[in-house]
Amino acid sequence: MEQHGTATEPDSQAPALRLTGLHKQFGDTTAVDHLDLTVPPGSFFGLVGPNGAGKTTALSMAVGLLRPDAGSARILGVDVWADPVAAKRLIGVLPDGMALPERLTGRELLTYLGLLRGLDRATVAARAAELLEVLELTAAERTMVTDYSAGMRKKITLATALLHTPRLLVLDEPFEAIDPVSAASIRVILGRFVDAGGSVVLSSHVMALVEQVCDHVGVIASGRLVAAGTLDQVRDGGSLENAFVRLVGGHISVEGLSWLAS
């Protein structure tokens, strides 16, 4: 991969996301260990890893929500931490388990965010209506976000990520707690987004889902990237699940608990 200098203008040939030597330490625990990762433009990239592997920490640093101890993150060539304003125009983010302006309804939240981003009233109103419709949130028209279920929170947060037509979507566990019907429509939305030239990075620990929707995969364990490439490269003829267990060095323990079988 060729080197790209720090740009303030997005370069559509540059990697959609490029992490270089990204590092984060919490006390004695290394959450992300000098991580290098490249997401090709126009790809649908799945980041997989066991619990506590550092997926959320890495993605938070990649989008500018958590300051890294070392390393850099670039979105279409724009350095997230050197030029946050330019970088943030390019991305839509769905973080995991964060609060929202809780006392707004879904439509109010999207209206607020659209106006905050400088869109005009008519555009905001039209986009909000469409997003609520597609994500099946119109039935909860008068419900405040604080009363939303976990799945509804995911959906409205996804809507906030899509509202301003970003070039890269960074989604942390987007399908968790989402019912199968909504999950299918979200998959269609994301597929269309990639077809139109956008890029998606999502994290998950559901291998079957990643196999279905992603064309590129990165496997992260103990804060390090242990494999990355196209889906076929990583699974190497077998299933992604087998490749994953082999890569992260897991083994299924059946010792002990003899009393349970008695």
Place this chain on the structure above:
Amino acid sequence: MAGVLTPELSGAAVRDTARALIGMRRSLTRNAPGGSSTVQLFRTLGLGLAVGTLLCGLIRFEDPGRWVDLLAALYLGWLLGWAMGPIAVRGAGQGLRPEWFALLPIPPRRLAAGLLAASFVGAAPAVTLVAFAALPVAAARLGVPPLLVAVPAALLELMLVVVLSRVVVAALTAALSSRRGQELGGLLVAVVIALASGGWSLAIVMGQRLAAGPGTALSTALRVLPSGWGAVAVAAADRSDWLLAAAALVGLVLLCGLLLAVWAGLLARTMRRPTGRAPRARRVARGGTARRGTAAATPTAWRLLPASPTGAVVGRELYAWRRDSARTLLLLMALLVSGLNLAVPALAFSAPALLPWVGLGAALIVSTGAANVYGEDGTAFWLTRMVPGVERADVRGRQVAWLLVVGPAMVVLTVALIAVTGQGWAWPFVLASLAAVLGATPGLMAWVSVARPVPEKDPHLRAGPFDTGDDPSTSGALAAHGYLMLLLVAACAVPGALVVLLGAVRERPALQVAGVLVGVATGGLLCWWGGRAAARRLADRGAELMDLLRLGPEVPAVSEATGPAGEPDRRRRDAAVGALWTVGIICVVPQGLVPVAFNLFGVDPQVRVWFAARYAPQDLQLLVAGGFIVVGLLAIWWAETIRRRAPEPS
């Protein structure tokens, strides 16, 4: 309790359950973060009050009706303490929660008996027993029969308060499992806090009425309430009115039985729904949402506000003010506190000069809730972080919304009260200070919230509007920040008010007008400066604020073995800072400024209550009050020194 003795309720089984529960509660108290010092403080305080109550049992009265009034009033105080205690400390650990045991194969009745037995063991019942011994002590002077009635009466009263407190906790737990119940619980907390800070004015009105002698409505009420039945029984025994004595005692037994039944019912309900997670009853959002069907409509607030980033934030905040009960309760509490501290004394002691200040007092109390606006929103700040270059809009939008909500209410209240009472002299004083306060609060709100944020639990995870999480150091830090805001904002009102005072003393109206202008300028300048400084800091250090809101003040350690070493120190420090601030505020405001104000406004010298300075000789009163102010400021300075010496959270 008085059920049939089945094997499940046999003495040994209940004793074992109770013993296990008591052991568990001891461990909880021991492990409560920063708890032991606070617990110690409360124990000492409680013991002091108990000994005071006991000594009251020794006072001799000419009129036998008097001691019944006195003891009934004191018992009522203890009863209210037991009933309100669990409301006030909600969230700071509730001891044993019945829902924890829902999955254990223990018969519910044995568990109930065990929990009840456990609640009679501990410092609080022991301290209350000391206090309630006042009744036997008083009865001992009357002879043997009254004493024989007094002992069971005191024990029954103890039983009553303990069981009542259990009922309150159980009812609260049941209520808090629904959103509406949470808001109701919040309302209760607001009223209790308001009473704690301003209840003295009601107490003094009550004292005045009591001094008028028995036979008044108040003394009747004290005897009719169950807290007075013990004293009534003893007095009846003294008169050989055995029927009344027996009726009072039987009444207490029946009431205890009734409360036990209510408690058992509530307990069973809690156990059936053991998760403790509030079901998400969906409420209809109040105000201005576009109606269904009008698909592409803009919600009301933003149709009226300018279509700009700042307008967007103002809209968001206005909806929050309308719908977040924590904010509406803050306004209610401010009005209650100010009313109890100023309006009630004004009416009770015929001091109308206090009335023009009610609006200003309420504005000052509201300012205490403006110290941590970013921490209050929890991790929701991520959304602001992800939109490029909107820091200024976020800060200014919050300021504008605050002014739109609080400003008009306080101005209308003030103008109305001055107009109605005809206290025309107050215009320049009140206008100068109110303008300064209404401007300084949004300015300092922005600056303090950004510069000294306290991370709180995420709003959608809170159990009710006053839930700050299980860590008392959070509530300690929030209290300290609230007091800090109060003092800073009050200080901002001083320059303008001083110029007005100078104009009044020299009888130069122009100087008074200048004073009002000084107040307006102070407020305006602080609002502008605070917002600008906050927006800059937010732009420079937004990432650090985000980290703090998300990860908390300490660097989280995943492994148990490498837990943060400074943790207990930090908690102890925060507890000390909170305690010193509380002492400081008590010395400066009620023991310092209030007596000074009373002297200046000519409140009846007989009005003393708990204002120490008012007990001093007339000439020395101002000196004593001044001394309290100095001591209070020293305590605050000490608290801030402790905090500054501590290493900054990374």
